[in-house]
Amino acid sequence: MPAPTVVLRPLAGDYVIVRLVPTAEVPSHLLTDSSADGFVSITRTPQELSIVCRSEIAPAEAEIDGPWTALYASGPIPFGLTGVVTSLVAPLSAVGCPVFVVSTFDGDILMIPTANRDQAREQLAAAGHTLR
Numbered sequence: 001m002p003a004p005t006v007v008l009r010p011l012a013g014d015y016v017i018v019r020l021v022p023t024a025e026v027p028s029h030l031l032t033d034s035s036a037d038g039f040v041s042i043t044r045t046p047q048e049l050s051i052v053c054r055s056e057i058a059p060a061e062a063e064i065d066g067p068w069t070a071l072y073a074s075g076p077i078p079f080g081l082t083g084v085v086t087s088l089v090a091p092l093s094a095v096g097c098p099v100f101v102v103s104t105f106d107g108d109i110l111m112i113p114t115a116n117r118d119q120a121r122e123q124l125a126a127a128g129h130t131l132r
Contacts, residue, residue, distance in 0.1 A: 003087035005128040006108075008071040013038060014114060016058045016066030017100060018051040026051075027059045039070070039109065041102045052102055052111070067114040068100065071124075071131070075107040084108060091127040092120055 022044060030040050030053055041052040051059070058064055073084065085101055088110050092099050097120050100111040112120040121131050 006073040007130045009132045011070040014055045014067035019063040020049040068111040069117045071110045073108045091123040
């Protein structure tokens with residue numbers, strides 16, 4: 001069975017991945033940010049509070065990695081469809097491009113270091129994905 005292909009739409013702006021201690025409060029401005037083309041992802045584990053957001057709204061007191069470029073594979077992508085994330089990550093992994101993936105109910109956000117953006121777009125297109 002061939003790997004699934006998707007349409008990827010770049011999200012405007014630069015993103016960062018933020019790490020706070022696991023007991024930290026979620027900065028309230030992240031919950032009310034209404035950037036039309038942006039997204040915020042907040043995940044708490046026993047080890048950390050991890051946040052993905054546009055760089056300009058990142059909490060200054062946090063450990064921050066970035067900048068990252070976000071490509072959105074919007075859906076809805078059926079939960080039973082297998083191999084979507086693999087089809088995005090595999091061609092990038094083959095050329096040593098780091099990735100960070102955030103999945104939502106409707107789709108997946110593929111994040112790549114901004115310095116690798118052009119190479120990543122070429123590899124994803126060569127793998128059959130459509131980039132807008």
